[in-house]
Amino acid sequence: MATIDKISAILNTKIENPFKIKARESIHTNPFRDSKFDGNTLPFADIFEGSELKTQNKAKMIMSAIAGSVSNFSKRISEPVAAFCNKVKTNLSSAWNYAKTTTLSDLGNSISEKLSSMRKNAEMNKISEKMSVADLESAWINEINLMKEAA
Amino acid sequence: MNKKISQIIDALTIHQDNDSIRVLESLGTNSSDNDIREKTSRALVKKNVHDSLKVVIINEGKGINDLSPVVAMSTINEILALKDKTEVLHILEDTINMHSNETVRENAASVKSLLAL
Numbered sequence: 077m078a079t080i081d082k083i084s085a086i087l088n089t090k091i092e093n094p095f096k097i098k099a100r101e102s103i104h105t106n107p108f109r110d111s112k113f114d115g116n117t118l119p120f121a122d123i124f125e126g127s128e129l130k131t132q133n134k135a136k137m138i139m140s141a142i143a144g145s146v147s148n149f150s151k152r153i154s155e156p157v158a159a160f161c162n163k164v165k166t167n168l169s170s171a172w173n174y175a176k177t178t179t180l181s182d183l184g185n186s187i188s189e190k191l192s193s194m195r196k197n198a199e200m201n202k203i204s205e206k207m208s209v210a211d212l213e214s215a216w217i218n219e220i221n222l223m224k225e226a227a
Numbered sequence: 228m229n230k231k232i233s234q235i236i237d238a239l240t241i242h243q244d245n246d247s248i249r250v251l252e253s254l255g256t257n258s259s260d261n262d263i264r265e266k267t268s269r270a271l272v273k274k275n276v277h278d279s280l281k282v283v284i285i286n287e288g289k290g291i292n293d294l295s296p297v298v299a300m301s302t303i304n305e306i307l308a309l310k311d312k313t314e315v316l317h318i319l320e321d322t323i324n325m326h327s328n329e330t331v332r333e334n335a336a337s338v339k340s341l342l343a344l
Binding site: 208217223 | 237242247
């Protein structure tokens with residue numbers, strides 16, 4: 077009977093398989109696998125607790141990052157932006173004043189003046205037999221001089 | 228060729244003032260540009276007056292005596308195209324008989340023989 081008890085004690089005892097390699101333990105890379113932080117040690121430890129909470133915190137982080145960057149941005153370029161805005165404002169106001177003071181008839185007059193002066197210049201430059209020989213000669217000499225200057 | 232100079236030469240060709248011949252000779256036939264010399268020589272022939280024809284026939288290096296064959300041949304063609312050849316024949320005969328330069332005389336003789344064909 078005593079022998080039977082010994083055998084049963086042996087059989088009830090869990091014998092670890094010596095060939096079972098502890099490879100799974102060796103490839104574990106999580107250094108916190110044996111630690112319990114309970115959400116106190118790490119500042120964002122609660123991100124590990126459920127997907128919903130994780131999303132909320134991530135959104136908070138992103139928003140805080142954006143807010144910080146915007147505040148920095150405004151601090152850095154507030155003056156150039158103000159100067160640029162002032163410049164745009166000035167230009168717009170001057171353009172508006174020009175548009176207010178200039179009428180369509182004025183624009184038409186300036187265009188017609190330009191066209192008439194162009195026509196006069198073209199007539200002046202036009203060579204015809206009606207020109208005197210002296211004028212034709214001077215025009216020819218002028219052309220020769222222009223060609224020499226261009227060359 | 229410069230367009231404006233071409234227009235000036237055309238205007239001087241039509242011009243009745245004899246001073247136009249002087250301008251064409253001084254500025255046109257003495258130009259270094261072959262095209263301008265050619266156009267000027269043709270213009271002087273087209274005028275078909277004694278003074279203008281004389282310029283392109285009796286002067287060395289001008290008109291039919293130009294060193295550029297293009298200018299010389301173009302002038303000869305213009306002479307051949309004249310309707311009234313009386314004045315040009317008269318000048319050619321005088322040149323053949325009286326000019327001091329032999330080359331000019333020979334050129335004039337050649338043009339006269341072409342006119343006779």
